[in-house]
Amino acid sequence: MQTVLVVDDEPKIAQLARDYLEHAGFAVLTAGDGPSAVHSARVRHPDLVILDLGLPGLDGLDVLRTIRATGPTPVVVVTARDTELDKLLGLELGADDYVTKPFSPRELVARVRAVLRRSERATEPRDRIEVGDLVLDVPRLRATVLGRPIDLTPTEFSILATMAREPGRVFTRSQLLDAVHGVAFEAYERAIDAHVKNLRHKLEPEPGRPRYLLTVYGVGYRVAEPG
Numbered sequence: 001m002q003t004v005l006v007v008d009d010e011p012k013i014a015q016l017a018r019d020y021l022e023h024a025g026f027a028v029l030t031a032g033d034g035p036s037a038v039h040s041a042r043v044r045h046p047d048l049v050i051l052d053l054g055l056p057g058l059d060g061l062d063v064l065r066t067i068r069a070t071g072p073t074p075v076v077v078v079t080a081r082d083t084e085l086d087k088l089l090g091l092e093l094g095a096d097d098y099v100t101k102p103f104s105p106r107e108l109v110a111r112v113r114a115v116l117r118r119s120e121r122a123t124e125p126r127d128r129i130e131v132g133d134l135v136l137d138v139p140r141l142r143a144t145v146l147g148r149p150i151d152l153t154p155t156e157f158s159i160l161a162t163m164a165r166e167p168g169r170v171f172t173r174s175q176l177l178d179a180v181h182g183v184a185f186e187a188y189e190r191a192i193d194a195h196v197k198n199l200r201h202k203l204e205p206e207p208g209r210p211r212y213l214l215t216v217y218g219v220g221y222r223v224a225e226p227g
Contacts, residue, residue, distance in 0.1 A: 003027040004112060005046035007063065007080070009055055013101075017050060019079075020105040020172055021112065025145035025156040034058020034206055041073065041181050048116055050108070053079040053090065061093060067092040072141060074115045079104060088098050090204070091194035096155045098191070115206050118180055131167045132226030134203070143203075145212070148158065155180055159195050160203075163223040172220040 004026045008014040011032070019029045029044055034057040041049060041063075049067060053060030060079065067073055071141075077090045080101040088096055096115045099108055129136040133146045141157055143150040152160065161176040162179040163171055171179075173192040200207040214224050 001025065001027050002047040002116060003029060003044070005029045005031065005037070005040050005044065005049045005053065007031045007034075007040075007049060007060070008052040009033060010052075011054075011220065016105055017108060020109050024109045024113075028194075034060065034063045037063050040071065046073065048074045048112060048119075049059040049220075050076050051095075052077055053173050061090065064090065064093045064095060067126065071129070072119075072151070072157075074154050075120050076108075076109065076111055076115055080160070089176070091191050092198055094153045094198065096153060108193060115154070118158055129161060129164045131164050131212075134164060134223070136164055145203055152202065154197070156195055156199050158201075159192070160199055160212075163213075167223045170171055170214070170216045170219050170222045178218070 004021050006014050006021070007026060008018045009032050010015070013029050014032065018030060021028050025124045029040055029046060032039050034055040037051070037055065038058065040046070051060055051064060055063065064075060064077070067075060072097045072142070073093065075101060076097045077095040078099045078101065096113050096118070099111055119225065126140050135144045136157070137143070138161065141152070143152050143157065143160065145183065158180045159176055162176060163169070176192050196213060198209050199213055203212050212224055214222050216222055
């Protein structure tokens, strides 16, 4: 049984999420503040974290930074902060999806399942992808550049693997969203830009002059063919 950690300082919301997730077959842990969330994530090793941003003790974005620093655990951010800047900041820090309050509990469960499926697909023992200096070990969800390990989130890995399987092919933002979420939502297309920015900071020797993950202006992105 997969375990979900629900982090929210509003007991009614945490209980609502717990009820729906347990009904969907998940084991559920809860935390009501930032320090408790960090402790639970470190000690209990949940399969996914549902994270509110407005937390006492430690802001949700700081909790997200801490989780990201310790591993690729999928994170779905759920918050009343619905500005585009907050959404993009959460995604740039490594969130795998973003749900705005008030939310449908059924939609939340569907998002959780989608993110977990994406994570599982990324770790299925199918193949090893090599594009020049870039190597993706799909069974282990590991990436290296020139032998240097790169710590990627499941979403980042999925985006990179999607393009690396067809180096040189240009992917639109919509196509990349479809590849990682199963369906493209125009409103979230800028989320791809945030993930690509993260990928470049992790992959590229000079993120401002990318060698591996290239922009095709007005269209989308592609992984460079080995020269």
